[in-house]
Amino acid sequence: MKISVIGCGYLGAVHAASMAALGHDVVGIDVDAAKVEALTEGRAPFFEPDLPELIRQGTAGGRLSFSTDIADAAGAGVHFIAVGTPQLKIGTGADLTYVNGAIAALLPHLRPGDLVVGKSTVPVGTAERLSPAVELAGAELAWNPEFLREGHAVKDTIAPDRLVYGVKLVPSGPLSHRSGAVGILNEVYAQAIANDTPLVVTDFATAELVKVAANAFLATKISFINAMAEIAEVTGADVTQLADAIGYDDRIGRKFLNAGVGFGGGCLPKDIRAFTARAEELGRGESVAFLKEIDAINMRRRDRVVDLVVDSLGGSAYQKKVAVLGLAFKPNSDDTRDSPALDVAVRLHGLGARVIATDPEAIANSRLRHPQLIFGTTDEAIAEADAVVVVTEWNEYKELDPVALASVVRTTIVVDGRNCLDVTKWREAGWTYIGLGRR
Ligand SMILES: NC(=O)C1=CN([C@@H]2O[C@H](COP(=O)(O)OP(=O)(O)OC[C@H]3O[C@@H](n4cnc5c(N)ncnc54)[C@H](O)[C@@H]3O)[C@@H](O)[C@H]2O)C=CC1
Protein backbone atom coordinates (compact mmCIF):
# COMPACT_ATOMS: atom_id res chain seq x y z
CA MET A 1 0.00 0.00 0.00
CA LYS A 2 1.03 3.61 -0.47
CA ILE A 3 1.14 5.44 2.84
CA SER A 4 2.01 8.95 3.95
CA VAL A 5 2.98 9.87 7.50
CA ILE A 6 2.55 13.56 8.33
CA GLY A 7 4.90 14.55 11.16
CA CYS A 8 8.20 12.68 11.55
CA GLY A 9 9.09 13.15 15.21
CA TYR A 10 9.49 10.47 17.88
CA LEU A 11 6.22 8.86 16.79
CA GLY A 12 6.05 9.61 13.05
CA ALA A 13 9.62 8.70 12.08
CA VAL A 14 9.26 5.33 13.81
CA HIS A 15 5.84 4.77 12.26
CA ALA A 16 7.04 5.66 8.74
CA ALA A 17 10.13 3.45 8.95
CA SER A 18 8.16 0.57 10.50
CA MET A 19 5.41 0.76 7.85
CA ALA A 20 8.11 0.53 5.17
CA ALA A 21 9.62 -2.46 6.99
CA LEU A 22 6.16 -4.06 6.94
CA GLY A 23 6.21 -3.86 3.13
CA HIS A 24 4.46 -0.57 2.34
CA ASP A 25 5.65 2.33 0.17
CA VAL A 26 5.92 5.23 2.57
CA VAL A 27 6.51 8.96 2.30
CA GLY A 28 7.16 10.85 5.53
CA ILE A 29 6.31 14.56 5.55
CA ASP A 30 7.65 17.06 8.07
CA VAL A 31 7.85 20.85 8.11
CA ASP A 32 11.27 20.63 9.80
CA ALA A 33 13.76 20.70 6.91
CA ALA A 34 16.70 19.53 9.07
CA LYS A 35 14.76 16.44 10.17
CA VAL A 36 13.75 15.62 6.60
CA GLU A 37 17.33 16.05 5.41
CA ALA A 38 18.64 13.65 8.08
CA LEU A 39 15.93 11.08 7.37
CA THR A 40 16.47 11.33 3.60
CA GLU A 41 20.16 10.64 4.15
CA GLY A 42 19.16 7.52 6.08
CA ARG A 43 19.89 8.96 9.56
CA ALA A 44 17.56 8.98 12.57
CA PRO A 45 17.13 12.55 13.85
CA PHE A 46 16.95 11.29 17.47
CA PHE A 47 18.15 8.32 19.51
CA GLU A 48 15.90 5.28 19.34
CA PRO A 49 17.20 1.70 19.36
CA ASP A 50 16.77 -0.16 16.02
CA LEU A 51 15.49 2.94 14.22
CA PRO A 52 18.67 3.84 12.26
CA GLU A 53 18.82 0.37 10.66
CA LEU A 54 15.16 0.55 9.66
CA ILE A 55 15.56 4.00 8.11
CA ARG A 56 18.69 2.94 6.24
CA GLN A 57 17.02 -0.20 4.90
CA GLY A 58 13.87 1.68 3.91
CA THR A 59 15.58 4.56 2.15
CA ALA A 60 18.18 2.35 0.46
CA GLY A 61 15.48 -0.08 -0.70
CA GLY A 62 13.41 2.75 -2.18
CA ARG A 63 10.35 2.01 -0.02
CA LEU A 64 10.85 5.00 2.27
CA SER A 65 11.26 8.65 1.34
CA PHE A 66 10.82 11.96 3.11
CA SER A 67 9.77 15.42 2.04
CA THR A 68 8.90 18.85 3.41
CA ASP A 69 6.24 19.25 0.73
CA ILE A 70 2.77 17.99 1.72
CA ALA A 71 1.95 17.69 -2.01
CA ASP A 72 4.17 14.59 -1.97
CA ALA A 73 1.52 12.88 0.16
CA ALA A 74 -0.79 12.91 -2.87
CA GLY A 75 -1.18 9.48 -4.37
CA ALA A 76 -0.98 7.65 -1.04
CA GLY A 77 -4.23 5.95 -0.06
CA VAL A 78 -3.65 6.13 3.69
CA HIS A 79 -2.39 9.25 5.47
CA PHE A 80 -1.28 8.98 9.10
CA ILE A 81 -1.33 12.18 11.17
CA ALA A 82 1.54 12.02 13.67
CA VAL A 83 2.21 15.68 14.47
CA GLY A 84 2.74 16.96 18.02
CA THR A 85 0.00 17.87 20.50
CA PRO A 86 2.07 19.63 23.18
CA GLN A 87 0.72 21.43 26.22
CA LEU A 88 -0.59 24.91 25.42
CA LYS A 89 1.77 27.73 26.37
CA ILE A 90 -1.03 29.25 28.43
CA GLY A 91 -3.23 26.73 30.25
CA THR A 92 -2.90 22.97 30.51
CA GLY A 93 -4.96 21.84 27.50
CA ALA A 94 -3.52 20.28 24.35
CA ASP A 95 -2.32 22.59 21.59
CA LEU A 96 -4.13 21.36 18.48
CA THR A 97 -2.55 23.89 16.11
CA TYR A 98 -0.36 21.23 14.47
CA VAL A 99 -3.15 18.66 14.03
CA ASN A 100 -5.49 21.28 12.58
CA GLY A 101 -2.70 22.62 10.36
CA ALA A 102 -1.66 19.20 9.08
CA ILE A 103 -5.22 18.20 8.19
CA ALA A 104 -5.90 21.55 6.51
CA ALA A 105 -2.69 21.22 4.46
CA LEU A 106 -3.54 17.64 3.48
CA LEU A 107 -7.15 18.29 2.39
CA PRO A 108 -6.37 19.63 -1.13
CA HIS A 109 -4.28 16.52 -1.86
CA LEU A 110 -6.86 13.92 -0.83
CA ARG A 111 -8.58 11.73 -3.40
CA PRO A 112 -12.00 10.12 -2.97
CA GLY A 113 -11.60 6.83 -1.10
CA ASP A 114 -8.45 7.93 0.79
CA LEU A 115 -8.22 7.20 4.50
CA VAL A 116 -6.86 9.78 6.95
CA VAL A 117 -5.74 8.15 10.21
CA GLY A 118 -5.09 10.21 13.32
CA LYS A 119 -2.31 8.82 15.51
CA SER A 120 -1.57 11.92 17.56
CA THR A 121 -2.97 11.93 21.09
CA VAL A 122 -5.92 14.32 21.07
CA PRO A 123 -8.67 15.50 23.42
CA VAL A 124 -11.90 13.53 23.09
CA GLY A 125 -14.12 15.16 20.46
CA THR A 126 -11.31 16.08 18.06
CA ALA A 127 -12.02 13.40 15.43
CA GLU A 128 -15.74 14.20 15.42
CA ARG A 129 -14.86 17.85 14.76
CA LEU A 130 -12.36 17.09 11.97
CA SER A 131 -14.34 14.39 10.20
CA PRO A 132 -16.73 16.56 8.09
CA ALA A 133 -13.89 18.39 6.30
CA VAL A 134 -12.21 15.07 5.43
CA GLU A 135 -15.53 13.65 4.19
CA LEU A 136 -16.10 16.72 2.05
CA ALA A 137 -12.94 15.67 0.15
CA GLY A 138 -14.50 12.22 -0.40
CA ALA A 139 -12.14 10.63 2.12
CA GLU A 140 -12.73 8.99 5.51
CA LEU A 141 -11.23 9.74 8.93
CA ALA A 142 -10.26 7.15 11.56
CA TRP A 143 -8.42 7.53 14.87
CA ASN A 144 -5.84 4.86 15.64
CA PRO A 145 -4.07 5.85 18.88
CA GLU A 146 -0.48 4.77 19.42
CA PHE A 147 0.82 3.06 22.55
CA LEU A 148 4.54 2.75 21.75
CA ARG A 149 7.13 3.42 24.43
CA GLU A 150 10.24 5.39 23.60
CA GLY A 151 13.26 3.13 23.82
CA HIS A 152 11.13 0.21 22.53
CA ALA A 153 9.34 2.13 19.80
CA VAL A 154 10.28 -0.03 16.80
CA LYS A 155 9.38 -3.29 18.52
CA ASP A 156 6.11 -1.82 19.81
CA THR A 157 5.16 -0.71 16.28
CA ILE A 158 6.19 -3.84 14.39
CA ALA A 159 4.48 -6.08 16.97
CA PRO A 160 1.87 -3.99 18.85
CA ASP A 161 0.29 -5.43 22.00
CA ARG A 162 -3.13 -4.25 20.80
CA LEU A 163 -4.69 -2.12 18.07
CA VAL A 164 -7.52 0.33 18.55
CA TYR A 165 -9.47 1.74 15.58
CA GLY A 166 -11.84 4.61 16.21
CA VAL A 167 -14.16 4.84 13.21
CA LYS A 168 -17.29 6.68 12.26
CA LEU A 169 -20.22 4.54 13.33
CA VAL A 170 -22.82 3.50 10.81
CA PRO A 171 -25.50 2.69 13.39
CA SER A 172 -27.29 -0.01 11.40
CA GLY A 173 -24.21 -1.72 9.95
CA PRO A 174 -22.74 -4.95 11.32
CA LEU A 175 -19.62 -4.51 13.45
CA SER A 176 -17.11 -5.37 10.71
CA HIS A 177 -18.81 -3.09 8.18
CA ARG A 178 -19.04 0.01 10.25
CA SER A 179 -16.74 1.77 7.83
CA GLY A 180 -14.27 1.09 5.05
CA ALA A 181 -11.54 2.19 7.44
CA VAL A 182 -11.52 -1.12 9.31
CA GLY A 183 -10.61 -3.17 6.24
CA ILE A 184 -7.97 -0.66 5.11
CA LEU A 185 -6.35 -0.55 8.55
CA ASN A 186 -6.35 -4.34 8.76
CA GLU A 187 -4.49 -4.35 5.46
CA VAL A 188 -2.01 -1.74 6.71
CA TYR A 189 -1.24 -3.80 9.82
CA ALA A 190 -1.55 -7.26 8.21
CA GLN A 191 2.15 -8.03 8.74
CA ALA A 192 2.15 -6.60 12.28
CA ILE A 193 -0.82 -8.51 13.62
CA ALA A 194 -0.35 -11.94 15.11
CA ASN A 195 -3.33 -14.31 15.45
CA ASP A 196 -3.77 -13.25 19.04
CA THR A 197 -3.23 -9.49 18.71
CA PRO A 198 -6.31 -7.91 20.31
CA LEU A 199 -8.20 -5.50 18.05
CA VAL A 200 -10.72 -3.04 19.42
CA VAL A 201 -12.95 -1.44 16.79
CA THR A 202 -14.91 1.39 18.30
CA ASP A 203 -16.21 4.93 17.90
CA PHE A 204 -14.05 8.07 17.76
CA ALA A 205 -14.69 9.12 21.36
CA THR A 206 -13.79 5.74 22.85
CA ALA A 207 -10.59 5.49 20.80
CA GLU A 208 -9.49 8.97 21.88
CA LEU A 209 -10.33 8.21 25.51
CA VAL A 210 -8.58 4.80 25.48
CA LYS A 211 -5.32 6.58 24.76
CA VAL A 212 -5.50 9.20 27.50
CA ALA A 213 -7.01 6.72 29.96
CA ALA A 214 -4.06 4.36 29.40
CA ASN A 215 -1.53 7.12 30.06
CA ALA A 216 -3.54 8.41 33.03
CA PHE A 217 -3.57 4.91 34.53
CA LEU A 218 0.19 4.51 34.08
CA ALA A 219 0.80 7.93 35.65
CA THR A 220 -1.50 6.98 38.53
CA LYS A 221 0.42 3.77 39.17
CA ILE A 222 3.71 5.67 39.33
CA SER A 223 2.35 8.41 41.59
CA PHE A 224 0.68 5.81 43.79
CA ILE A 225 4.00 4.13 44.52
CA ASN A 226 5.68 7.51 44.93
CA ALA A 227 3.00 8.45 47.48
CA MET A 228 3.85 5.21 49.32
CA ALA A 229 7.51 6.30 49.15
CA GLU A 230 6.56 9.54 50.93
CA ILE A 231 4.94 7.54 53.73
CA ALA A 232 7.85 5.09 53.82
CA GLU A 233 10.20 8.02 54.29
CA VAL A 234 8.57 9.06 57.57
CA THR A 235 8.07 5.53 58.91
CA GLY A 236 11.35 3.81 58.11
CA ALA A 237 9.67 1.42 55.67
CA ASP A 238 11.18 0.42 52.32
CA VAL A 239 9.11 1.23 49.23
CA THR A 240 11.02 -1.18 46.97
CA GLN A 241 10.13 -4.15 49.15
CA LEU A 242 6.60 -2.80 49.41
CA ALA A 243 6.34 -2.64 45.58
CA ASP A 244 7.66 -6.19 45.27
CA ALA A 245 5.21 -7.47 47.87
CA ILE A 246 2.10 -5.84 46.41
CA GLY A 247 3.30 -6.60 42.88
CA TYR A 248 3.19 -10.36 43.54
CA ASP A 249 -0.58 -9.95 43.45
CA ASP A 250 -1.20 -10.25 39.74
CA ARG A 251 -4.28 -8.05 40.01
CA ILE A 252 -1.80 -5.28 40.88
CA GLY A 253 1.36 -6.36 39.01
CA ARG A 254 4.93 -5.15 39.64
CA LYS A 255 5.26 -3.11 36.42
CA PHE A 256 5.23 0.69 36.74
CA LEU A 257 5.72 0.50 40.52
CA ASN A 258 9.27 1.83 40.51
CA ALA A 259 9.42 4.70 42.97
CA GLY A 260 11.87 7.48 42.25
CA VAL A 261 12.10 10.98 40.85
CA GLY A 262 8.83 10.43 38.97
CA PHE A 263 7.52 10.45 35.44
CA GLY A 264 8.36 12.86 32.65
CA GLY A 265 8.63 12.89 28.88
CA GLY A 266 6.60 14.26 26.02
CA CYS A 267 3.45 12.32 26.91
CA LEU A 268 2.45 11.28 30.45
CA PRO A 269 2.69 14.77 32.05
CA LYS A 270 1.03 16.68 29.22
CA ASP A 271 -1.58 13.99 28.59
CA ILE A 272 -2.91 13.94 32.17
CA ARG A 273 -3.05 17.74 32.16
CA ALA A 274 -4.84 17.86 28.79
CA PHE A 275 -7.27 15.16 29.96
CA THR A 276 -8.10 17.21 33.05
CA ALA A 277 -8.57 20.36 30.98
CA ARG A 278 -10.86 18.57 28.51
CA ALA A 279 -12.92 16.98 31.29
CA GLU A 280 -13.38 20.43 32.81
CA GLU A 281 -14.54 21.77 29.42
CA LEU A 282 -17.07 18.93 29.34
CA GLY A 283 -18.35 19.82 32.82
CA ARG A 284 -16.85 16.63 34.29
CA GLY A 285 -13.77 18.08 35.95
CA GLU A 286 -14.54 16.30 39.22
CA SER A 287 -14.34 12.88 37.51
CA VAL A 288 -10.63 13.24 36.90
CA ALA A 289 -9.76 15.77 39.60
CA PHE A 290 -7.51 13.08 41.13
CA LEU A 291 -5.16 13.53 38.17
CA LYS A 292 -4.16 16.93 39.60
CA GLU A 293 -3.03 15.10 42.72
CA ILE A 294 -1.16 12.56 40.56
CA ASP A 295 0.64 15.49 38.93
CA ALA A 296 1.34 17.15 42.29
CA ILE A 297 2.78 13.96 43.85
CA ASN A 298 4.95 13.58 40.76
CA MET A 299 6.34 17.10 40.94
CA ARG A 300 7.02 16.77 44.71
CA ARG A 301 9.43 13.90 43.97
CA ARG A 302 11.70 16.30 42.09
CA ASP A 303 11.73 18.62 45.12
CA ARG A 304 12.49 15.62 47.31
CA VAL A 305 15.56 14.60 45.30
CA VAL A 306 16.90 18.17 45.39
CA ASP A 307 16.22 18.37 49.16
CA LEU A 308 18.01 15.06 49.77
CA VAL A 309 21.09 16.33 47.90
CA VAL A 310 21.06 19.63 49.78
CA ASP A 311 20.58 17.90 53.16
CA SER A 312 23.37 15.44 52.42
CA LEU A 313 25.65 18.41 51.74
CA GLY A 314 24.94 19.85 55.19
CA GLY A 315 22.07 22.16 54.27
CA SER A 316 23.49 24.09 51.34
CA ALA A 317 24.54 23.13 47.81
CA TYR A 318 26.22 26.50 47.22
CA GLN A 319 29.61 26.04 45.54
CA LYS A 320 29.44 22.28 46.12
CA LYS A 321 30.31 20.10 43.14
CA VAL A 322 27.39 17.82 42.25
CA ALA A 323 27.58 15.08 39.60
CA VAL A 324 24.17 14.62 37.96
CA LEU A 325 24.07 11.26 36.19
CA GLY A 326 21.24 11.23 33.67
CA LEU A 327 19.33 13.90 31.77
CA ALA A 328 16.89 11.94 29.58
CA PHE A 329 13.40 11.33 30.99
CA LYS A 330 14.12 7.60 30.85
CA PRO A 331 16.97 5.36 29.70
CA ASN A 332 17.43 4.41 26.02
CA SER A 333 16.10 7.77 24.92
CA ASP A 334 17.58 11.21 24.19
CA ASP A 335 14.24 12.85 24.97
CA THR A 336 14.43 15.62 27.57
CA ARG A 337 10.87 16.90 27.30
CA ASP A 338 9.64 17.49 30.87
CA SER A 339 12.51 15.34 32.11
CA PRO A 340 12.70 15.02 35.91
CA ALA A 341 16.45 14.39 35.58
CA LEU A 342 17.11 17.61 33.68
CA ASP A 343 14.83 19.47 36.08
CA VAL A 344 16.87 18.27 39.08
CA ALA A 345 20.10 19.41 37.37
CA VAL A 346 18.60 22.84 36.65
CA ARG A 347 17.30 23.25 40.21
CA LEU A 348 20.64 22.29 41.79
CA HIS A 349 22.40 24.70 39.43
CA GLY A 350 19.88 27.36 40.52
CA LEU A 351 20.88 26.74 44.16
CA GLY A 352 24.47 27.65 43.33
CA ALA A 353 25.88 24.11 43.11
CA ARG A 354 28.67 23.49 40.61
CA VAL A 355 26.69 20.93 38.65
CA ILE A 356 28.31 18.80 35.98
CA ALA A 357 25.57 16.87 34.24
CA THR A 358 26.01 13.91 31.96
CA ASP A 359 24.00 11.44 29.92
CA PRO A 360 24.90 8.86 27.26
CA GLU A 361 22.52 10.37 24.67
CA ALA A 362 20.70 13.44 25.95
CA ILE A 363 23.39 16.11 26.38
CA ALA A 364 22.68 17.82 23.04
CA ASN A 365 18.94 18.14 23.73
CA SER A 366 19.63 19.29 27.31
CA ARG A 367 22.06 21.97 26.12
CA LEU A 368 19.42 23.33 23.71
CA ARG A 369 16.93 23.65 26.57
CA HIS A 370 19.35 24.81 29.27
CA PRO A 371 22.55 26.29 27.83
CA GLN A 372 23.45 27.62 31.31
CA LEU A 373 24.25 24.09 32.54
CA ILE A 374 27.71 22.56 32.36
CA PHE A 375 27.88 19.13 30.73
CA GLY A 376 30.66 16.59 30.72
CA THR A 377 31.54 12.92 30.67
CA THR A 378 30.74 10.65 33.61
CA ASP A 379 34.39 10.87 34.68
CA GLU A 380 34.38 14.67 34.53
CA ALA A 381 31.12 14.83 36.48
CA ILE A 382 32.28 12.52 39.23
CA ALA A 383 35.86 13.78 39.71
CA GLU A 384 36.13 15.59 43.06
CA ALA A 385 32.32 15.58 43.45
CA ASP A 386 30.81 16.43 46.83
CA ALA A 387 27.74 14.36 45.93
CA VAL A 388 26.65 12.08 43.09
CA VAL A 389 22.98 11.95 42.09
CA VAL A 390 21.57 9.33 39.70
CA VAL A 391 18.38 10.50 38.00
CA THR A 392 18.10 8.31 34.86
CA GLU A 393 18.64 4.58 35.27
CA TRP A 394 20.93 3.97 32.29
CA ASN A 395 22.70 0.60 32.50
CA GLU A 396 26.09 2.32 32.54
CA TYR A 397 25.17 4.05 35.81
CA LYS A 398 23.77 0.88 37.38
CA GLU A 399 27.05 -0.84 36.52
CA LEU A 400 29.37 1.84 37.96
CA ASP A 401 31.98 0.43 40.33
CA PRO A 402 31.47 2.13 43.73
CA VAL A 403 34.91 0.99 44.95
CA ALA A 404 36.75 2.70 42.09
CA LEU A 405 34.55 5.80 42.30
CA ALA A 406 35.14 6.20 46.02
CA SER A 407 38.74 7.19 45.36
CA VAL A 408 37.75 9.78 42.74
CA VAL A 409 35.09 11.82 44.55
CA ARG A 410 35.65 14.32 47.36
CA THR A 411 32.79 12.91 49.47
CA THR A 412 31.21 9.47 49.14
CA ILE A 413 27.56 10.55 49.03
CA VAL A 414 25.20 9.09 46.45
CA VAL A 415 21.54 10.02 46.03
CA ASP A 416 19.81 7.31 44.00
CA GLY A 417 16.86 9.13 42.42
CA ARG A 418 15.77 5.97 40.60
CA ASN A 419 16.39 3.34 43.30
CA CYS A 420 18.45 1.57 40.66
CA LEU A 421 21.82 1.03 42.37
CA ASP A 422 22.86 -2.02 44.37
CA VAL A 423 22.54 -0.59 47.90
CA THR A 424 24.67 -3.25 49.58
CA LYS A 425 27.53 -2.85 47.11
CA TRP A 426 27.60 0.93 47.48
CA ARG A 427 27.39 0.85 51.27
CA GLU A 428 30.10 -1.80 51.49
CA ALA A 429 32.31 0.46 49.38
CA GLY A 430 31.92 3.13 52.05
CA TRP A 431 29.27 5.31 50.43
CA THR A 432 26.46 7.12 52.22
CA TYR A 433 23.63 5.74 50.06
CA ILE A 434 20.36 7.70 50.00
CA GLY A 435 17.43 6.23 48.09
CA LEU A 436 13.83 7.38 47.72
CA GLY A 437 11.37 5.82 50.14
CA ARG A 438 14.07 3.49 51.41
CA ARG A 439 15.66 2.84 54.75
N1 LIG B 1 6.65 10.12 21.52
C1 LIG B 1 5.94 9.04 21.80
O1 LIG B 1 6.46 8.06 22.35
C2 LIG B 1 4.47 8.96 21.48
C3 LIG B 1 3.77 10.08 21.05
N2 LIG B 1 2.42 10.02 20.87
C4 LIG B 1 1.70 11.19 20.38
O2 LIG B 1 2.12 11.42 19.03
C5 LIG B 1 2.12 12.80 18.74
C6 LIG B 1 3.50 13.20 18.24
O3 LIG B 1 4.41 13.07 19.31
P1 LIG B 1 5.99 13.11 19.08
O4 LIG B 1 6.34 12.37 17.84
O5 LIG B 1 6.60 12.72 20.35
O6 LIG B 1 6.22 14.68 18.82
P2 LIG B 1 7.43 15.38 18.08
O7 LIG B 1 7.41 16.80 18.50
O8 LIG B 1 8.68 14.56 18.26
O9 LIG B 1 7.05 15.29 16.52
C7 LIG B 1 6.06 16.04 15.90
C8 LIG B 1 6.55 16.37 14.49
O10 LIG B 1 5.50 16.95 13.74
C9 LIG B 1 6.07 17.93 12.87
N3 LIG B 1 5.01 18.80 12.37
C10 LIG B 1 4.31 19.78 13.03
N4 LIG B 1 3.40 20.33 12.21
C11 LIG B 1 3.50 19.69 11.01
C12 LIG B 1 2.80 19.79 9.78
N5 LIG B 1 1.81 20.66 9.60
N6 LIG B 1 3.17 18.97 8.77
C13 LIG B 1 4.17 18.07 8.93
N7 LIG B 1 4.86 17.93 10.08
C14 LIG B 1 4.52 18.72 11.11
C15 LIG B 1 7.11 18.59 13.73
O11 LIG B 1 8.06 19.29 12.95
C16 LIG B 1 7.70 17.38 14.46
O12 LIG B 1 8.80 16.82 13.77
C17 LIG B 1 1.67 13.50 20.02
O13 LIG B 1 0.29 13.69 19.97
C18 LIG B 1 2.02 12.49 21.11
O14 LIG B 1 1.22 12.65 22.25
C19 LIG B 1 1.72 8.86 21.06
C20 LIG B 1 2.36 7.73 21.47
C21 LIG B 1 3.79 7.68 21.68
Ligand SMILES: O=C(O)[C@H]1O[C@H](OP(=O)(O)OP(=O)(O)OC[C@H]2O[C@@H](n3ccc(=O)[nH]c3=O)[C@H](O)[C@@H]2O)[C@H](O)[C@@H](O)[C@@H]1O
Ligand atom coordinates in the same frame (compact mmCIF):
# COMPACT_ATOMS: atom_id res chain seq x y z
O1 LIG C 1 1.76 8.31 24.87
C1 LIG C 1 2.95 8.11 24.84
O2 LIG C 1 3.76 8.84 24.27
C2 LIG C 1 3.55 6.93 25.53
O3 LIG C 1 3.76 7.31 26.92
C3 LIG C 1 4.38 6.31 27.70
O4 LIG C 1 5.64 5.93 27.15
P1 LIG C 1 6.99 6.76 27.40
O5 LIG C 1 6.65 8.18 27.68
O6 LIG C 1 7.87 6.45 26.25
O7 LIG C 1 7.70 6.15 28.67
P2 LIG C 1 7.28 5.22 29.90
O8 LIG C 1 8.08 4.00 29.83
O9 LIG C 1 5.83 5.12 30.06
O10 LIG C 1 7.87 6.10 31.11
C4 LIG C 1 7.30 7.37 31.38
C5 LIG C 1 7.97 7.98 32.60
O11 LIG C 1 7.59 7.26 33.78
C6 LIG C 1 8.74 6.94 34.54
N1 LIG C 1 8.49 5.68 35.28
C7 LIG C 1 8.07 4.56 34.64
C8 LIG C 1 7.81 3.41 35.32
C9 LIG C 1 7.98 3.38 36.71
O12 LIG C 1 7.75 2.36 37.40
N2 LIG C 1 8.40 4.49 37.34
C10 LIG C 1 8.66 5.66 36.67
O13 LIG C 1 9.03 6.67 37.29
C11 LIG C 1 9.86 6.84 33.52
O14 LIG C 1 11.11 7.03 34.12
C12 LIG C 1 9.49 7.96 32.57
O15 LIG C 1 9.97 9.20 33.04
C13 LIG C 1 3.50 5.04 27.68
O16 LIG C 1 4.16 4.02 28.41
C14 LIG C 1 3.27 4.58 26.23
O17 LIG C 1 2.39 3.47 26.23
C15 LIG C 1 2.64 5.73 25.45
O18 LIG C 1 2.45 5.38 24.10
